[in-house]
Amino acid sequence: MVWRRLAIALAAVTSLLALLAYGFYREPRYIYSRLIGKPAPAFELALFNGSRLRLADLRGKVVFVTFWSSWCPPCRAEARELEAAWQKLKDQDVVFVGIAIQDRREDALAFVREFNLSYPTGLDASGTIPIDYGVWGIPETFFIDREGVITYKHVGTVGTAVIAAKVDEARRNIISAGEGKGSYQSIR
Numbered sequence: 001m002v003w004r005r006l007a008i009a010l011a012a013v014t015s016l017l018a019l020l021a022y023g024f025y026r027e028p029r030y031i032y033s034r035l036i037g038k039p040a041p042a043f044e045l046a047l048f049n050g051s052r053l054r055l056a057d058l059r060g061k062v063v064f065v066t067f068w069s070s071w072c073p074p075c076r077a078e079a080r081e082l083e084a085a086w087q088k089l090k091d092q093d094v095v096f097v098g099i100a101i102q103d104r105r106e107d108a109l110a111f112v113r114e115f116n117l118s119y120p121t122g123l124d125a126s127g128t129i130p131i132d133y134g135v136w137g138i139p140e141t142f143f144i145d146r147e148g149v150i151t152y153k154h155v156g157t158v159g160t161a162v163i164a165a166k167v168d169e170a171r172r173n174i175i176s177a178g179e180g181k182g183s184y185q186s187i188r
Helices: 002-025 073-089 105-114 128-133 160-171
Strands: 044-046 052-054 062-068 094-100 121-123 140-144 150-155
Touching: 044 121, 062 073, 062 128, 062 160, 073 094, 073 105, 073 160, 094 105, 105 121, 128 140, 140 160, 150 160
Parallel strands: 062 094, 094 121
Antiparallel strands: 044 052, 062 140, 140 150
């Protein structure tokens, strides 16, 4: 009787450990966001230019939020392309917001200067914004429509064609059925 209880307990513990191990080794880009089609989590970000940006203040515009770090090779690979897309879209009721995460302020500022990023960018030193958005790797990008609803999430590098298409969909309040995938760097 004791051996039977011990065997059942051991089987339960082994199953739990196997499930945890599966979760830790699961590919992050295959963990889908439950935020698509829901209101974007509110945030306030101290920008590198000294001002503060609140997501709520951007209501009425399409918002492109990208999470990045200076040490992330895919982030570096897409930086110039994001700036070029911003230059094309900035006068069209679209706002890009760059949020540096898991980075040192000096390194993030050097990244902004190196790539001449002119869209609003800051460092989330608290680490709460990526948690609220369920970020698992970088770069990760979210498109938010004029009403503040997340319409699309892209894990990894995103090209200008995808940016243009997803900004257009966000303007028309079209929620994407899936998520985009590109080259990324895990942060876990």
